[in-house]
Amino acid sequence: xxxxxxxxxxxxxxxxxxxxxxxxxxxxxxxxxxxxxxxxxxxxxxxxxxxxxxxxxxxxxxxxxxxxxxxxxxxxxxxxxxxxxxxxxxxxxxxxxxxxxxxxxxxxxxxxxxxxxxxxxx
Amino acid sequence: xxxxxxxxxxxxxxxxxxxxxxxxxxxxxxxxxxxxxxxxxxxxxxxxxxxxxxxxxxxxxxxxxxxxxxxxxxxxxxxxxxxxxxxxxxxxxxxxxxxxxxxxxxxxxxxxxxxxxxxxxxxxxxxxxxxxxxxxxxxxxxxxxxxxxxxxxxxxxxxxxxxxxxxxxxxxxxxxxxxxxxxxxxxxxxxxxxxxxxxxxxxxxxxxxxxxxxxxxxxxxxxxxxxxxxxxxxxxxxxxxxxxxxxxxxxxxxxxxxxxxxxxxxxxxxxxxxxxxxxxxxxxxxxxxxxxxxxxxxxxxx
Numbered sequence: 001x002x003x004x005x006x007x008x009x010x011x012x013x014x015x016x017x018x019x020x021x022x023x024x025x026x027x028x029x030x031x032x033x034x035x036x037x038x039x040x041x042x043x044x045x046x047x048x049x050x051x052x053x054x055x056x057x058x059x060x061x062x063x064x065x066x067x068x069x070x071x072x073x074x075x076x077x078x079x080x081x082x083x084x085x086x087x088x089x090x091x092x093x094x095x096x097x098x099x100x101x102x103x104x105x106x107x108x109x110x111x112x113x114x115x116x117x118x119x120x121x122x
Numbered sequence: 123x124x125x126x127x128x129x130x131x132x133x134x135x136x137x138x139x140x141x142x143x144x145x146x147x148x149x150x151x152x153x154x155x156x157x158x159x160x161x162x163x164x165x166x167x168x169x170x171x172x173x174x175x176x177x178x179x180x181x182x183x184x185x186x187x188x189x190x191x192x193x194x195x196x197x198x199x200x201x202x203x204x205x206x207x208x209x210x211x212x213x214x215x216x217x218x219x220x221x222x223x224x225x226x227x228x229x230x231x232x233x234x235x236x237x238x239x240x241x242x243x244x245x246x247x248x249x250x251x252x253x254x255x256x257x258x259x260x261x262x263x264x265x266x267x268x269x270x271x272x273x274x275x276x277x278x279x280x281x282x283x284x285x286x287x288x289x290x291x292x293x294x295x296x297x298x299x300x301x302x303x304x305x306x307x308x309x310x311x312x313x314x315x316x317x318x319x320x321x322x323x324x325x326x327x328x329x330x331x332x333x334x335x336x337x338x339x340x341x342x343x344x345x346x347x348x349x350x351x352x353x354x355x356x357x358x359x360x361x362x363x364x365x366x367x368x369x370x371x372x373x374x375x376x377x378x379x380x381x382x383x384x385x386x387x388x389x390x391x392x393x394x395x396x397x398x399x400x401x402x403x404x405x406x407x408x409x410x411x412x413x414x415x416x417x418x419x420x421x422x423x424x
Contacts, residue, residue: 076372
C-alpha cells in the first residue's frame with residue numbers, strides 16, 4: 001500500500017514485503033510438515049501412533065521419534081500461529097515506522113488472539 | 123478415530139483443491155462449500171467438519187493474502203482495524219457455539235443474503251455506490267491524478283484518509299484510489315461476520331466483502347483482497363477454541379489444507395485475469411449458494 005502518511009513509500013513497501021514473507025514462510029513450513037506427516041502416517045498406520053499430546057515438549061519428542069501424527073500436529077499449529085505472527089510483524093513494522101496508531105490497533109488484535117489461545121488450550 | 127483410507131484422503135484433498143480455488147477467486151475462505159462436501163460427501167460429523175473448515179480457511183487466507191499484500195490490493199491498515207471486530211466476534215461466537223442456535227442465525231442471514239445477491243448480480247450495487255458516494259468518486263478522480271505526482275514525490279494524497287489506499291489494477295490497467303466511508307458500519311458487520319465465523323466455521327468473507335464494498339465504498343477487488351487478509355486472523359481467533367474442544371481431526375485436516383493450498387494458488391492466478399464484473403457475478407452466485415445452504419439447514423434443523 002502507498003497511503004501511509006507518516007512513512008515513505010519505500011518503507012511501506014518494505015513492510016508489505018515483511019508480511020508477504022511471514023505468510024509465505026508460515027504456509028510453506030506448515031505445508032511441508034503436513035505433507036511429511038501424512039506420508040509417515042500412511043506408512044506407519046494409525047495404530048502405531050502414540051497418544052496425542054499437544055504440549056510442546058512431548059509433541060516435539062514424538063515428532064523427533066518419527067511419528068507421522070506428531071508432524072501433522074506441528075504443521076497444524078504452525079499454520080494456526082501464522083496469522084498471529086503476521087499481526088506481530090505488522091505491530092513491530094508500524095512501530096518502527098512511527099505509525100503508533102496502527103501499532104496500537106495491531107497490539108489489541110494480538111491481545112484478543114492471546115485471549116483465544118488462553119481460553120482454548122490454556 | 124482419525125484413520126482415513128488413502129482414497130478418502132485423496133477425496134478430502136480434492137475437496138480442498140476446489141474450495142481453495144473458488145475461495146481465492148471470490149475472496150472467501152471456501153468454508154461454505156467445504157463443510158457440505160465433508161458432511162454429505164465424506165460423512166464427517168458436522169462439528170469435525172466445522173473445525174476442519176476453520177483451520178483450512180487460515181491456509182486459504184495466508185496463501186492468498188501473501189500475494190495480495192505484495193501486489194498492494196489488500197489494505198493492511200483497514201484490515202487490521204476491522205480485525206479487532208472480527209476477532210472479538212469470532213471468540214464470542216466460538217464460546218457461545220453450544221448455547222446459541224445456529225439454525226436461527228443461519229435462517230436470518232439467508233434472508234439478508236438473497237436480496238444482496240440479486241442486487242449484486244444486476245449491478246445495482248455499483249450504481250448505489252456511485253450515487254451514494256459522489257464525494258468519494260470526485261475524491262477518487264483527484265486522488266488518481268495526484269497518485270502520479272505522489273509517485274515522484276513520495277507524498278501520498280491526504281484525501282484518501284488514514285484508511286484509504288490506492289493500488290494498481292492489472293486487469294483495468296489503472297491506478298484505483300479510494301477513501302473508506304462509514305467505518306462504524308464496516309466494524310459492525312465485521313463483528314457479525316466474526317461471530318458467524320466462530321459459530322459455523324466459515325471465514326466470513328461472504329459478509330465482509332459486500333460490506334466493505336457497499337457500506338465502506340472499497341472497490342470490489344480491494345474488498346476481496348482485504349477480506350482474505352482478515353480471514354486468517356478471524357479463523358485463528360476461533361480455531362484455538364475448537365482445538366481445545368478436541369474437534370480437529372489431524373489427518374483429515376492435513377489433507378484438506380494441502381488441497382486448499384494448491385487450489386488457492388490456482389485461484390489467485392485466475393483472479394488476476396478476471397474482470398471485476400465477473401468477480402461480482404461469481405460472488406452473487408456464491409451468496410445464493412450460501413443462502414440456500416443456510417435455509418436448508420435452518421428448516422431441516424440439522
